[in-house]
Amino acid sequence: MADIATRELRQPIDIAEYLFRRLREVGIRSVHGVPGDYNLTALDYLPNCGLHWVGNCNELNAGYAADGYARVNGIAALVTTFGVGELSAINAIAGAYSEYVPIVHIVGQPHTRSQKDGMLLHHTLGNGNYNVFAGMYAGISTTMARLDETYDAATLIDNAIRECWIRSRPVYITLPTDMVTRKIEGERLKTPIDLSSPPNDPEKEDYVVDVVLKYLHAAKRPVILVDACAIRHRVLEEVHDLVEASGLPTFVAPMGKGAVNEAHKFYGGVYAGTGSNPGVRDQVESSDLILSIGAIKSDFNTAGFSYHTGQLNTIDFHSTYVRVRYSEYPEINMKGVLRKVIQGMGSIKSNPVHHISNQLSEQEQGSREQKITHAWLWPTFGQWLQENDVVITETGTANFGIWDTRFPSGVTAISQVLWGSIGYSVGACQGAALAAKEQGNRRTVLWVGDGSLQLTVQELSPMIRNNLNPIIFVICNEGYTIERFIHGWDASYNDIQTWDHQGLPVAFGATDKYKGYKVTTRDELTKLFANQDFCSAPFLQLVEVHMPREDAPAALRITAEAAASRNK
Incomplete structure (x- = not known):
């Protein structure tokens, strides 16, 4: 007999089914992971939700696989079991966090009553602490969703998936065994999760665009340099239009390979400081303005921090701020700024691009x-x-x-x-x-x-x-x-x-x-x-x-x- 709370639901649905239907809604078709006794019941729901179970050999590999899937598909899902499974995957999730790869990580946990009672179950540390592993994940997850109650489960799921997409980083969702079949309101599924980024403040955005255009029009040898976060934060359409409209020599950092159509006539190659082709290095480092889009200036991405470019000649576009020379404008997403720069650019100075080919020396x-x-x-x-x-x-x-x-x-x-x-x-x-x-x-x-x-x-x-x-x-x-x-x-x-x-x-x-x-x-x-x-x-x-x-x-x-x- 259904309890009172369930009878009040217009379209009751099990939490596991709700979660997996939301994953399919955002484009996920296959789920990576390894079965374990704390996630087995949840895995039963996958086929009816239109999701394919991959079945990996271990959780570390499953995490790597989810990372690769997300980089092609846009987002991925990983299911592990509590303790032994999630810790096996933690290195892969840390890598995804480091490199801005969106993975929804679902961890099957013991029954909520077992956790509250501090029972000495398998896969625990034997001390009754059921929060220790979630604590380890807190620093490498952009959002933590603990599905311990029915009243907020749907909200937590929707928010976690949205944050995973918008922040382009892993999120952590716990699913205790008794919560798998708990009923929540399924009518919410009729309203898709809003995956749009919060809009910039119009006045602030217009000001930043004006500042960018001022320096762009004044430059005599500007270039474009595209990096990984242009891919991760989904501004490749804006990048393509910027290259087309400006005619500027366009380069990528190593982590930005594939962000630009390399068959394009304005593509100039990979810039990585002293690790660059000499023609590439000369053109980038002699420019008087670099439009740097989504940069991650790590050691391997810059050939040992060997960039010879100055911030005084750089405009940095990122998902949460824009930096024009030494002035930083926080809470500004590059997507809207880039679109308005393209629209207001008009005629600018451009120089021939250094030709790169697959011709042997x-x-x-x-x-x-x-x-x-x-x-x-x-x-x-x-x-x-x-x-x-x-x-x-x-x-x-x-x-x-x-x-x-x-x-x-x-x-x-x-x-x-x-x-x-x-x-x-x-x-x-x-x-x-x-x-x-x-x-x-x-x-x-x-x-x-x-x-x-x-x-x-x-x-x-x-x-x-x-x-x-x-x-x-x-x-x-x-x-x-x-x-x-x-x-x-x-x-x-x-x-x-x-x-x-x-x-x-x-x-x-x-x-x-x-x-x-x-x-x-x-x-x-x-x-x-x-x-x-x-x-x-x-x-x-x-x-x-x-x-x-x-x-x-x-x-x-x-x-x-x-x-x-x-x-x-």
């Missing part, structure tokens, strides 16, 4: 060398890429090498430049490939080192289980190259056990829908790139790419030297 063109080097690989890879590909690069040589690749239009680039958790890319590849499949089977390509792969190789299994078809290139260069360049060139701790990489998918259950390759020369890789069956990515493919142990992109060498110097 003259030295490489004339070389008979057959070793696959980074100087040869990344421009060659750029020639092979297709429009709308998803490209994931692991922290290490691939992360820095991709700077020298000019993308076709529509390419999504995924890397973890700021957090830099080794092994991230394999889990992220699974999530990204799944989101790409949901979007019409965009081709997904991963570059990962042989050392990094060993941390998260289990995610090959969910790729196979979910019929995903990424192309995985494993750089085989005998261990942790980026670590060698920082410290311990010949140290045993930077060495790894050699694996049979081609055989790994077979060990995880891949049968007829898998093919492995091994390339040791430039001719072999060139021939593979020309293979149409390979290029069509009909199923999972893994390629061992053997490269010299001592070789690395120039930008990595510069950044590693800076890191080694700081570590001293």
Whole structure:
């Protein structure tokens, strides 16, 4: 018999169903995670809510996968169990918080009565404290929603999802076992969650726009520099229109790869201080005004803090403020400001852009060398890429090498430049490939080192289980190259056990829908790139790419030297 509170509801709905229907409403189609006894009942609701359960090998990988899914799809969901599960995922969620990736993290908890009584249940610390793990997550979640009562559950869910989207950062939702089936008002579902950002104060916004335009019109050599937060805070349409309307030379920071159409005539390449192509560096650092959009000036993103640009010549656009030279305007979102700058810009001074291509250097063109080097690989890879590909690069040589690749239009680039958790890319590849499949089977390509792969190789299994078809290139260069360049060139701790990489998918259950390759020369890789069956990515493919142990992109060498110097 329904209780009085339930009888008063117009459209009763279980809390778990309400939560999962809201996830689908904001565009989530697949949920990552690992089952555990405190979330099992909730997982039963997924199919009826139109959500697909991925089923990852462990929670850390699931968190990485949710991160990759969110970067392609726009937002993701992760379900873990209390204590052991959520702590296994905490590194991945910290990375998502660091890099502004929106993940709704749902934690199945013990019964509310068990928590109040301080029972010594499994997955606890044995001290009756059920708040300790939530406390750990408080610093890496933009919102905490504790679903301990029915009266505010719907409000907490809606607010958490909204904050996740608007702030573009993880949120933490607890779902105790007894709250899964509790009834709340389902009529709220008829009103979609408002995902729009709060509007800027019109008078303040207009003032900031006038200040920006004053300096822009006065500049003789202005440029645009786009970074990761332009992607995360969804101003790419404004960025595109700004580039078109202004005709200004436009560059990206490493974390901003993919934010700008790199096939555009005004695209000038990747700027990372001394790690930049010389022509790029000269044009950016000689400019008298930089329109910096969504910058994250971390060490790896600036090649060891090697920017040679001054704040006096910079206008910074962010999601919560705009800084014009040394004057900061808080509580101003860049989206509205950029749109009005475009509308009021008129004619401004612009200069020819330094041309960037995937053409090999003259030295490489004339070389008979057959070793696959980074100087040869990344421009060659750029020639092979297709429009709308998803490209994931692991922290290490691939992360820095991709700077020298000019993308076709529509390419999504995924890397973890700021957090830099080794092994991230394999889990992220699974999530990204799944989101790409949901979007019409965009081709997904991963570059990962042989050392990094060993941390998260289990995610090959969910790729196979979910019929995903990424192309995985494993750089085989005998261990942790980026670590060698920082410290311990010949140290045993930077060495790894050699694996049979081609055989790994077979060990995880891949049968007829898998093919492995091994390339040791430039001719072999060139021939593979020309293979149409390979290029069509009909199923999972893994390629061992053997490269010299001592070789690395120039930008990595510069950044590693800076890191080694700081570590001293």
